[in-house]
Amino acid sequence: xxxxxxxxxxxxxxxxxxxxxxxxxxxxxxxxxxxxxxxxxxxxxxxxxxxxxxxxxxxxxxxxxxxxxxxxxxxxxxxxxxxxxxxxxxxxxxxxxxxxxxxxxxxxxxxxxxxxxxxxxxxxxxxxxxxxxxxxxxxxxxxxxxxxxxxxxxxxxxxxxxxxxxxxxxxxxxxxxxxxxxxxxxxxxxxxxxxxxxxxxxxxxxxxxxxxxxxxxxxxxxxxxxxxxxxxxxxxxxxxxxxxxxxxxxxxxxxxxxxxxxxxxxxxxxxxxxxxxxxxxxxxxxxxxxxxxxxxxxxxxxxxxxxxxxxxxxxxxxxxxxxxxxxxxxxxxxxxxxxxxxxxxxxxxxxxxxxxxxxx
Numbered sequence: 001x002x003x004x005x006x007x008x009x010x011x012x013x014x015x016x017x018x019x020x021x022x023x024x025x026x027x028x029x030x031x032x033x034x035x036x037x038x039x040x041x042x043x044x045x046x047x048x049x050x051x052x053x054x055x056x057x058x059x060x061x062x063x064x065x066x067x068x069x070x071x072x073x074x075x076x077x078x079x080x081x082x083x084x085x086x087x088x089x090x091x092x093x094x095x096x097x098x099x100x101x102x103x104x105x106x107x108x109x110x111x112x113x114x115x116x117x118x119x120x121x122x123x124x125x126x127x128x129x130x131x132x133x134x135x136x137x138x139x140x141x142x143x144x145x146x147x148x149x150x151x152x153x154x155x156x157x158x159x160x161x162x163x164x165x166x167x168x169x170x171x172x173x174x175x176x177x178x179x180x181x182x183x184x185x186x187x188x189x190x191x192x193x194x195x196x197x198x199x200x201x202x203x204x205x206x207x208x209x210x211x212x213x214x215x216x217x218x219x220x221x222x223x224x225x226x227x228x229x230x231x232x233x234x235x236x237x238x239x240x241x242x243x244x245x246x247x248x249x250x251x252x253x254x255x256x257x258x259x260x261x262x263x264x265x266x267x268x269x270x271x272x273x274x275x276x277x278x279x280x281x282x283x284x285x286x287x288x289x290x291x292x293x294x295x296x297x298x299x300x301x302x303x304x305x306x307x308x309x310x311x312x313x314x315x316x317x318x319x320x321x322x323x324x325x326x327x328x329x330x331x332x333x334x335x336x337x338x339x340x341x342x343x344x345x346x347x348x349x350x351x352x353x354x355x356x357x358x359x360x
Contacts, residue, residue, distance in 0.1 A: 001356060002038055002040065002065055002070055003038065003040075003041075004038045005038065005059060006033045006034040008354065009029050009030050009033040009043065010030070011030075012320040013320060013352070015313065016029075017308035017311065017312065018308075020045075020047040020308045020309070021047060022053050025053060025054075028117070032057050032114055035126040036126060037070070037078065038074070039068075039070040040061055040112075041060055041065050041067060041353065042060040042062070042353040044349045044350060044352070045057060045350045046058060047305070048346075048347055049300060049301035049302065049346040049348055050300055050301065054116070054117075054118045055116060056114060056115050058112065058114070058349070059112050059114070060111050061093070061109060062108070063104070063107065063108050063109060064108070067093075067109070068093040068097040068110070069093075069097045071089070071093045072093050072097060078090060084182065085214060086129060088179060088180055089112065089129055091179055092110070092133075093110070095179060102171055103175060103176060105172075106135060106137055106168070107133050107135060107172065107176060108136070108137055108138075109133075109134045109139070110132070110133045111131070111133075111134070112132070113129065113130040113131075114126065114127045115127055115130065130210065132221075133180075133209060135173055135208065136206065136207045169206060170193075170194055173197075173206070173209050177220060181211045181213055188268075188269035189219065189268055189269060192267045192268065192269055193220060193267050195238060196265065199237040200234065201230040203226060203227060204224060204226035204227075205225050205226070207262060208222075209221065209222055217268075221264055221267075222264070222266075223262055224262065224265070226262075228255070231247070231261065232244050232247070232248060238265075238271050239270060240271050240273070240275070241271070241273045242273045242275060242338065242339075242340050247338060250277070250336070250338060251277075254277075254279070254294050254295065254336065255279060261277060261278070262277075263275055263276055263278060264278070274338070276336070276337050276338070277336040279333065279334040280333040283312060283313075283332055288309070291334060292309060293306070295336075295344075295346050299343065300344045300346040309332060309334075309348050312330060313330055325356045325357045325358070326354055328352055328355075329352075329354075330350070330351065330352055330353075332350055333349040334347065334348055
């Protein structure tokens with residue numbers, strides 16, 4: 001369901017743990033949420049688990065709930081932002097909402113990440129968006145159902161690694177990126193992306209793509225999901241320049257009880273060394289401690305932030321000021337950012353999704 005974001009990010013609704021989100025950060029989140037039109041069905045707050053107190057806001061537009069049409073309908077509210085990046089997002093949503101468009105069939109949802117400053121006042125009413133469309137048509141829903149990590153936790157069907165399926169997936173990705181960039185992806189980047197898609201293992205899937213232009217890079221971020229056992233061979237096939245032995249050690253130390261994983265890759269003319277490993281379990285899953293305790297030992301997560309993640313409320317709850325049947329569902333995902341020769345960085349994504357309950 002689509003709700004006003006300022007209401008969803010109100011302190012009595014969000015209930016964000018102070019150890020992860022300071023009062024000042026809560027104020028910045030509320031200010032940004034208040035400047036966005038009501039078109040999203042879920043939000044997530046990105047928190048660093050190390051020393052940094054920076055947080056960012058992510059909002060999710062879901063096709064099945066009309067998020068794309070709602071953003072286009074409310075484009076006048078975005079006109080005051082007057083930035084090319086927002087104009088391109090609106091153009092993307094207009095084509096996405098067209099039933100005859102490949103995007104309509106191939107993109108179930110769109111995440112928009114809004115990077116906030118570490119401290120102080122916001123530079124404008126709303127930051128430029130970092131758009132992250134999902135290109136796996138079988139994914140629906142909010143944070144838990146839509147995150148690549150959630151999808152990777154289940155048995156995966158045959159991936160789009162050849163023939164007509166690969167061609168159709170590549171066409172959707174090219175069109176999505178061209179709209180969000182305002183121009184086609186450079187040929188060298190396009191060729192590298194196609195190689196990453198074509199070399200997916202059986203059961204592997206391309207989940208999300210995102211142009212990194214908003215962050216000053218010509219590369220494209222690609223999120224893929226596959227069996228954990230297939231990761232080393234896949235990375236070798238696509239020419240990933242990181243240290244496979246280090247990555248294998250990381251996988252075995254923090255996700256020993258996970259059969260499937262999803263991860264972010266930055267693809268320029270060549271695949272870049274950064275790898276962002278997503279971890280997503282049900283909130284009450286005992287495996288969270290097996291992930292977070294090693295991160296504390298590695299210095300990537302403070303003990304206080306570990307406890308805050310483990311204490312994030314596990315059950316759906318009421319929304320203060322709104323009676324049944326509207327309730328709030330919470331979810332959590334971690335991302336570990338690996339770069340050779342650089343300390344591991346850990347982030348938590350706290351997701352909040354309103355829904356209509358059938359029972360009280």
